[in-house]
Amino acid sequence: MRSDSRAAQVVALAAEQGGVVTSRQARAVTSVSVQQLKRMVDSGVLERLHHGLYRLARMPEDVHLEERVAWLALDPGSVVWERLDQPVPTGVLSHRTAAALHRLGDLDADVVELTAMRRIRLSLPAVVVHRGVLSREDWQLVDGLPVTTPARTIADLAAAGTDAGHLASVVRDALTRGLVTVEEVVAVLSPYAFDYGHRALDGQGFLEVLIAQAGVPTTMLAVADLVRKNSTTAAPATGVAPDARQLDVAALMKAVTESPQARDALMRTFAAALGQSTATASDTDADPGVAVSAQQNADGTSKTGSDRTARTARSARTVDR
Structure with missing residues (x-):
């Protein structure tokens, strides 16, 4: 018994x-x-x-079994809820794995990548453990798993030398979906600008090149950033988080209504999409119907088809950052 x-x-x-x-x-x-x-x-x-x-x-x-198993293996003697109460739960999922969990970009995540603050060797196949400094602000829960935030994920991928094309797709999705601000991305890219052929610490120039490479109009990026900032400001005042899609549409309408710059930016984006001239678009008054279409356009921009490929068995190794 x-x-x-x-x-x-x-x-x-x-x-x-x-x-x-x-x-x-x-x-x-x-x-x-x-x-x-x-x-x-x-x-x-x-x-x-x-x-x-x-x-x-x-x-x-x-669908996240391999990630769950790899994270548990970092500290097999502690139960999950005890680890998640810690500032850093004996490592977190990071790099390409984090990008896949956040659905950012179109990187192949054929191994499980984690970051821990001390050297850890695992005998699991297809697992890479990076060594790096982590704080509570560097991770969040995604489907019950501790994962580096979008901003930290971008920083890790840049530090790892991820090719600019794939890095651009991650940055594009994070920005257009409002997961990070332009200022945050500039800050995390700045230390690696020189490594990618830009002036030292020129995070702004680095970001502009990535955005151009990803094919995102700067006008649409400006509007997406306005939406994100308005959404962040509006949330505490209500006390209740509305549906994400409704919040985005409302914030976009508010931004377009109150900001001539945002209205002009939106009109220029529509003009480019419809093949019209910039002059004609700038003379057009925005209305709520236009704002809704803009949100639909922004939603379409963020889709990248980031389906993960089948994992291949690789020997586990520890990588020092």
């Missing part, structure tokens, strides 16, 4: 962690033995993923 009770506790523990549990967690929390874990595998309750890592059988497919 005691064995059945411990098995039930292991199942409950795994369920709280997205269906995955380590043998060290199970032993620490439920006092289950290695032999009992083996019997749970033999009876079909658990599936063995790797040495010391198990998954509940017959669970719905987890």
Whole structure:
């Protein structure tokens, strides 16, 4: 009877962690033995993923299973909720993996990349652990996983020497979706401008080249940034977060109504899209219907088809930044 009770506790523990549990967690929390874990595998309750890592059988497919397993393996003795209470939960998912989780750009994420503050070696295949400095402001939760923020992700990709074309697609999506501001991107790109052939610390020039390379009109970028800033300012005043799409449309309408610069920028963008002259567009008055169309246009701009390719098995290695 005691064995059945411990098995039930292991199942409950795994369920709280997205269906995955380590043998060290199970032993620490439920006092289950290695032999009992083996019997749970033999009876079909658990599936063995790797040495010391198990998954509940017959669970719905987890599209982030590889990322979840890799993150758990960084600290297999601590349960998830304890780690997430820490300023830095023994490393976070980063670089290309973070870009994929945020749905930014069109990078191939064929390995799981993480960043930890100390050297950690994992025996898992297709996992890379970078070493770097992290703070609580550098990560956020995405589908229950700790992931570097969009701004930190851009900085990590630039530091890693990601080719400018792919970096541009990440920056484009982050900006047009309002996940970062222009100022934030300039700040994180500045230290790496010289490495990409720009003047030292010229983050603004670096960003302008990336935006041009990504094919985003600067007028649309200006409007997207206005939307983001208006949305951020308006949120605390209401106390209730409205639907994201409604908030964006309302903020865009407000920006276009109150700002002649934003209205002119929007008109120039429409003129370019419709093949009309800039002069004709600048004389056109914006109305709410136009603003809604602009939001639809901005939504279309942010789609990049960033479906991830199948992962290939690679040896795990630790990379020092």
